Amino acid sequence: MRAHPAGPRHAEVLPAAHLGGPATDLNELDPTIWPRSATRENGVLHLGGIDVRDLAAEHGTPAIVLDEGDFRARARGYAEAFAGGDVFYAGKAFLSRGVARWVDEEGLHLDVCTGGELTVALKAGFPPEKIALHGNNKSRAELKRAVDENVGRVVLDSYVEIVRLAAEAQRAGKTVKVLIRVTVGVEAHTHEYIATAHEDQKFGFSLSGGEAAEAVARVLRQPGLELVGLHSHIGSQIFDTSGFEVSAHRLVGLLRQIRDEHGVELPELDLGGGLGIAYVGGDTPLDVGAVAKELRRIVETECTNAGLPVPRLAVEPGRAIVGPTGVTLYEVGTVKPVETGSGTRTYVSVDGGMSDNLRTALYDAEYTCVLASRASDAPPMLARVVGRHCESGDVVVKDVWLPSDTVPGDLLAVAATGAYCRSMASNYNHTPRPPVVAVADRTSTVLVRRETEDDLMRLDVG
Numbered sequence: 001m002r003a004h005p006a007g008p009r010h011a012e013v014l015p016a017a018h019l020g021g022p023a024t025d026l027n028e029l030d031p032t033i034w035p036r037s038a039t040r041e042n043g044v045l046h047l048g049g050i051d052v053r054d055l056a057a058e059h060g061t062p063a064i065v066l067d068e069g070d071f072r073a074r075a076r077g078y079a080e081a082f083a084g085g086d087v088f089y090a091g092k093a094f095l096s097r098g099v100a101r102w103v104d105e106e107g108l109h110l111d112v113c114t115g116g117e118l119t120v121a122l123k124a125g126f127p128p129e130k131i132a133l134h135g136n137n138k139s140r141a142e143l144k145r146a147v148d149e150n151v152g153r154v155v156l157d158s159y160v161e162i163v164r165l166a167a168e169a170q171r172a173g174k175t176v177k178v179l180i181r182v183t184v185g186v187e188a189h190t191h192e193y194i195a196t197a198h199e200d201q202k203f204g205f206s207l208s209g210g211e212a213a214e215a216v217a218r219v220l221r222q223p224g225l226e227l228v229g230l231h232s233h234i235g236s237q238i239f240d241t242s243g244f245e246v247s248a249h250r251l252v253g254l255l256r257q258i259r260d261e262h263g264v265e266l267p268e269l270d271l272g273g274g275l276g277i278a279y280v281g282g283d284t285p286l287d288v289g290a291v292a293k294e295l296r297r298i299v300e301t302e303c304t305n306a307g308l309p310v311p312r313l314a315v316e317p318g319r320a321i322v323g324p325t326g327v328t329l330y331e332v333g334t335v336k337p338v339e340t341g342s343g344t345r346t347y348v349s350v351d352g353g354m355s356d357n358l359r360t361a362l363y364d365a366e367y368t369c370v371l372a373s374r375a376s377d378a379p380p381m382l383a384r385v386v387g388r389h390c391e392s393g394d395v396v397v398k399d400v401w402l403p404s405d406t407v408p409g410d411l412l413a414v415a416a417t418g419a420y421c422r423s424m425a426s427n428y429n430h431t432p433r434p435p436v437v438a439v440a441d442r443t444s445t446v447l448v449r450r451e452t453e454d455d456l457m458r459l460d461v462g
């Protein structure tokens with residue numbers, strides 16, 4: 001995740017790209033952006049074969065709808081593309097017991113990074129040996145629990161954690177399989193990556209500074225820890241494999257150094273997650289099969305050159321599996337045209353906002369949306385979809401063309417909200433968080449129910 005570079009967050013002028021009007025019919029659903037089951041029937045958006053007006057009537061708004069078939073297909077696609085390796089679904093993107101079961105049924109492993117995420121996984125009956133525990137500041141209690149529950153992999157992130165985990169392993173009389181998180185000096189976002197010698201961030205052990213090699217030496221001295229491999233995660237929303245190439249090159253360099261210095265050939269290499277998805281038109285996600293082939297080719301070539309056996313590959317997609325499968329349904333509350341100085345922008349307020357989708361405020365993320373409860377032939381208006389919270393940065397979709405007859409009571413659907421929306425949701429302004437509803441074969445199932453004011457008041461014990 002990145003902090004967005006400083007700059008004008010919400011330009012005062014209308015964006016140049018929008019001055020010419022919309023490129024496509026406003027009722028159209030771009031299949032690279034919307035879930036696989038999204039269709040319009042008699043003008044109304046359907047998800048999983050269900051009319052969104054029925055979904056809104058049954059579950060209320062805002063609601064996050066997950067296309068189960070799409071989720072499973074994407075998970076399966078990853079498992080097939082990386083056959084012979086392991087795919088860990090990054091639970092932080094969105095995790096519930098139901099989703100953990102889908103992940104298990106489709107043959108994937110699972111990444112968690114807190115005791116809370118671990119609890120969800122274990123309560124779902126997820127096999128602990130297929131769970132990896134991440135985090136730059138895992139508590140002693142979390143490490144102890146990972147050992148007691150026989151979590152399959154712990155990804156080590158600091159020297160002090162090596163000692164703490166080794167002590168827990170010794171106490172339990174167990175051997176814990178670990179990977180070392182290496183910061184390889186590659187930072188990748190979208191189409192660009194930066195390769196540097198130094199890493200100025202909180203995660204992992206620096207490769208160039210020698211900390212990664214030192215961590216390897218320390219882990220190898222701990223009888224309760226079994227070093228099985230190296231891990232690296234270079235960024236998010238990546239559309240290009242070149243950053244992975246540099247990362248793999250540097251990691252294999254360390255594998256070779258470990259073999260030369262310690263006589264140990266590590267069997268696993270985890271290249272992390274970060275593959276991008278289409279949020280708006282023009283975003284071009286990579287094909288998973290092609291990525292898998294390319295990563296395998298890079299690692300095989302590098303290992304052959306180094307005279308090393310090819311390790312088992314692991315990847316950790318979160319967004320790329322759950323992101324495109326989610327749609328947030330909102331009801332329009334107010335429609336307010338505002339003069340900007342260079343034209344009119346219409347502020348469309350919906351019944352959620354930064355409490356259910358923080359990404360626009362946090363990263364200047366882009367989204368798109370459509371009028372979902374009906375088709376419209378009205379001329380387009382340039383709109384900004386905003387939430388109901390007490391922040392001017394409470395924006396859901398910064399710039400979008402909507403039909404100019406959009407009125408209070410209409411339903412809007414925002415695409416690609418499956419990842420990092422519900423999982424980052426807050427109770428800002430004492431707003432109960434929205435439900436997550438799975439749809440498949442004309443049936444909707446609540447995965448996470450809507451929070452109520454009673455839920456919130458239960459915590460207010462003073």
Ligand SMILES: *Cc1c(COP(=O)(O)O)cnc(C)c1O
Nearest residue numbers: 090233236273274316317318319
């Ligand atoms: C966040 C994260 C992921 C998942 O990233 P996506 O962009 O959702 O694919 C994978 N691995 C690690 C270590 C992460 O921190």
